[in-house]
Amino acid sequence: MTARFQGTAEYVATDDLTIAVNAAVTLERPLLVKGEPGTGKTELARQVAQALGLRMIEWNIKSTTRAQQGLYEYDAVSRLRDSQLGEERVHDVGNYIKRGKLWQAFDADEKVVLLIDEVDKADIEFPNDLLQELDRMEFHVYETGETIRARHRPIVIITSNNEKELPDAFLRRCFFHYIRFPDEATMRKIVEVHHPGIKNALLTAALTQFYELRETPGLKKKPSTSEVLDWLKLLLAEDLSAEDLKRDGANALPRLHGALLKNEQDVHLFERLAFMARGQR
Template identity: 70%
Template sequence: MAFRSTDSYIVSEQLASAVNAAVTLQKPLLLKGEPGTGKTRLAQELATSLGTNLIQWSIKSTTKAQQGLYEYDAVSRLRDSQLGSDKVHDISNYIRPGKLWQAFTAEQRPVLLIDEIDKADIEFPNDLLHELDQMAFHVYETGEHIEAKQRPIVLITSNNEKALPDAFLRRCFFHFIQFPDEDTLAQIAQVHFPDLQQKLLNEALGMFFELRHTPGLKKKPSTSELLDWLRLLLAEDISAQQLAESRQRQSAMPLTGALLKHEQDVELIERLRRVN
């Protein structure tokens, strides 16, 4: 397998090498980087390029590691016993496979995405160490031993909201997605908007990077926000000349709601514009 950029998805050589290395080593690929740099999209594109299924486990603050293996629905079993259902005699009727179980038993080697692992409790990664290392687990209620038919390709994303345990990090291949440079962003934009005029793209990227480099921003605009902004510029038929004039006059950027997500950042940009 050699994962690389496609006509519809641009990746850096470093990121492509990281994916291929993790697959070769049969280790989970831990991806970090600021939100909006395409960590989740990478898993989708990898599954598409391999012609396989993507199994996505989106982590929340309340998610427990056990839910990735299976859940035992004791409430339904109690209700069925009260109703006299014959189902209660087979406890497997109340075992609900989780995302890891689904990935382990898939007929075709899937891509398993554990998305935003740092949202969960600090013990969450440690609770998955054995299962991700051995690719197997035990179902205590039924006595079953679930073992992967073939090791799924595991991608794990983190936005660095919490530090991850060293024992967990040792079992992963790590890659930090750097924010794309202007040339790479131009390629990404052209993939999404093939009819975008070069002059408009150049002006938009110039304004975008000036905004990103503004000191004191609480949240810098990301790749996904740039694409939203470009879509709006095209929808509103804003020309490269209009952007250039706005830039020269130090006037407000059009449609900044697609780029700035905090009122403090909006106020900061307005204050700097008035000073200049």
């Protein structure tokens, strides 16, 4: 029986997240994890693998990724070229089959964690094209006539940034969890993992500014957990204090704001807020 996931020293897992992970493992269903970019979805898979002592196989999805690539790819062009050159290896079609990430997970000698990262980047048909393979834990290789079956059912974790809707048939087969953006208490625990011993006054001032910034109306891209960690790293590197973070009406932008604001529209928004504040004085 696989051990239960309780989080790790490097990853603060909320109660509802650990329940979701363990439920998916018990049901032997893929765990579909959604949430804002930068909330630790990909890192979750790595930490589950570490906590349970399992190897992780990572399949990063791009807009051009096809489901077939997760199974295998047959290189007919190379085989044709070798046949023209009279190569001996041409007689074994297996020499021209490249194993995909699902094949690697199915063929592993031990249970593994399979991460299918950012599934919503691919074509809308991509999730449906994997339904049967993820359900049955097997697929057929037409070129060789063999059927590949999972020796040990992998723990499948699928992440999505919610860029597009996923098919209902796919959703029915998953256990779903949405990682909510951390509240301040949870964020303090996360910061302590990454920046142990940070002064409380600095952390309080920084997080107050951070959450105020996130809640600013009209913000195009809200800064994420990973970005606030980067920002705090910079504040510590510059040896800034809580006093240094104080802003006046003339400067609505936080110190080292490039770690938090990632487009010119949001920078201009804060510049306009500062201009309006000056005009009201």
